[in-house]
Amino acid sequence: MYDDATWFPVCAGLSALGVVAAFFAFRRRGAAAGIRLFGWAVLPMAIYLTGMVRLLWTVGAALVKWVSGFVFSPYVWSGLALFGVAAICLPVAAAMRRRQAARAGEVETGRASTGTRAGSGAVGSSAAGTAGTAGSGRTGTAKDAGKPKQVEQGKGPAKRQGTKGGKGKEEDPLAEFEDIDEILKRRGIS
Structure with a gap:
């Protein structure tokens, strides 16, 4: 040939x-x-x-x-039909697995967030009560726990017992920030 x-x-x-x-x-x-x-x-x-x-x-x-x-050849055509079946089954199975995994993930996140919310509410309220009663003798609420407290100089228990140099001397907790406050005032920021 x-x-x-x-x-x-x-x-x-x-x-x-x-x-x-x-x-x-x-x-x-x-x-x-x-x-x-x-x-x-x-x-x-x-x-x-x-x-x-x-x-x-x-x-x-x-x-x-x-x-x-x-x-x-009928054998070849039956082989082509099987290729077609495989081409349909494999992507459908993959899509079903993704959908099942997404549902399982939603259920897990739903369980975790529900459990965390219930637990954090209880812990948050007890922490807020503890924070509110620590220095002033007042009872705090959950609303007060997230808010920062304003510190006013000269009012309330602003001084604490310190052991600097082995002496029982009272110190201002904001004394460390006087230098920073002075710099800010000189620059007109504070």
Whole structure:
């Protein structure tokens, strides 16, 4: 079936026609068109000289045989039907898994947030009560726990017992911030 003597004139003729067409394309449409057509023109001879004609002939013959057996074979059509079933089943199963995982995630986050809310309310209210009663003897509420307390100088228990240098001397807790306050006042910020 395959014969070198048959393919040489075919490839040489195709290349010669391509070179002539490239010459005319070069004159009419410019250098880019001529060079592009010349590149296509030399391919048939390159294929023949490298021995790829035999490879292309073998591949082409096997492809034609497969297609002709494919069209008339009931086994092949049943195989195609199974490919179709697989192509439908696999994405559907993946989508179902994603949906189940999303539902499980929603249920878990719902359980966790419900448990956290109930627990944080109890802890928050006891913490607020403790914070409110720590220094002043007042009872605090949950509303007061989130608000910062204003510190006024000269009012309330602003001084505490300190043990600086081993002496029982009272110190102002804001004494450490006097330098910062002075700098802010000099710059007109405070």
